[in-house]
Amino acid sequence: MTVQLPTSLALVGAGKMGGAMLDGWLKTGLPPERITVIDPNPSPAIATLAGERGMMLNPAAGGTPPQAVLVLAVKPQMLDEAAPHLGSLLKSDSLVLSILAGKTIADIKARLPRAGAVVRAMPNLPASIGRGITAAVASPEVSAGHHELAQILLAGVGAVEWLSDERLIDAVTAISGSGPAYVFHLAECLAEAGRALGLPADVAVRLARATVSGAGELLHQSDLPAGTLRENVTSRGGTTAAALQILMAPDGLQQLITQAAEAARCRAEELSG
Structure with missing residues (x-):
């Protein structure tokens, strides 16, 4: 089966979880030249990885075209600060994949007015060794193609469980x-x-x-x-x-x-x- 990887992806936040997901995507086969990493304080490991693999790291404002996928992996309290700078990365059919704890789909859309298809996900720490478990829920705008793409990206760090009710994410947070x-x-x-x-x-x-x-x-x-x-x-x-x-x-x-x-x-x- 041919794996349909995104044509372009921007990762906002490359800390422990964002970095683990990035490593999983590279192992899945996502070409590094398709990846843009945005992190004001990248770790030396991320900076070195970006340089070695040809990923774009912290491009100048306006220097990045709209992306097929925008992954939000910053600390939740940083969303308000980051959001005004992210609108230009979205197009009408972009997928927003958020792993921000406590931030609902409505929260994401309120801060990113251009966002349409949003998947909210809750991974856990074993994702850092490829043994995570992630629960995810999709907004009504998420198409079958978006869903498949989110599944591929999340499965890069472990198993994935899909939920039909966003309210269950808080229970997922408490368990996994x-x-x-x-x-x-x-x-x-x-x-x-x-x-x-x-x-x-x-x-x-x-x-x-x-x-x-x-x-x-x-x-x-x-x-x-x-x-x-x-x-x-x-x-x-x-x-x-x-x-x-x-x-x-x-x-x-x-x-x-x-x-x-x-x-x-x-x-x-x-x-x-």
């Missing part, structure tokens, strides 16, 4: 957007528990990191439900069962995770606009 931090904290907690049980601190850290990353990779490679994998580790009356009796109590881990996700969702709602 913030979720990596929860997993990292689990590794911290395991290491601290090991230290409390008498293990040397460095050994406890290595055991915790390897356990969390190994279990995650097993979950990734297996077709079995997470519950089945858990049961496979648990012998009746054994050590794991004793631990799970605590974790799976009514006021245990499930309740804590649900409360944490609800707090994240509420904060995402507060940040919208």
Whole structure:
């Protein structure tokens, strides 16, 4: 199947997530000469990459023609400052792909009056190693071609889930957007528990990191439900069962995770606009 890559793409913001997406697009086969990177403070790595691969970096005002795709990857609070300089990059059939947390499709259109087709997406940190998961929602103006193009670009950094209701993006933020931090904290907690049980601190850290990353990779490679994998580790009356009796109590881990996700969702709602 022929992959239809954009004829031109401008990436506004090349920080951790924008840079990860850029790396994914280059690996997908998007010719670097089609890419314009706009970032007032590009990292040395981005500056070097642009020079080596022939990407345009921070062209002079008015020096860039309208683009097929405009990707918004700046910090959300920088949108108001950046927006007035981006209108010239849009044409009637351009696709705007936004990964700005808390900024709705309506927010994007209010700040970019020329924007028609808008896809709002929420990737997560594992995108930096090509193992991300992104949820996306499209405005009514997004055509089948726009949708396919957004799918290609987002799939460059991992799996993609499409939503029919933009209001669900806040729930996505609470689960997969913030979720990596929860997993990292689990590794911290395991290491601290090991230290409390008498293990040397460095050994406890290595055991915790390897356990969390190994279990995650097993979950990734297996077709079995997470519950089945858990049961496979648990012998009746054994050590794991004793631990799970605590974790799976009514006021245990499930309740804590649900409360944490609800707090994240509420904060995402507060940040919208």
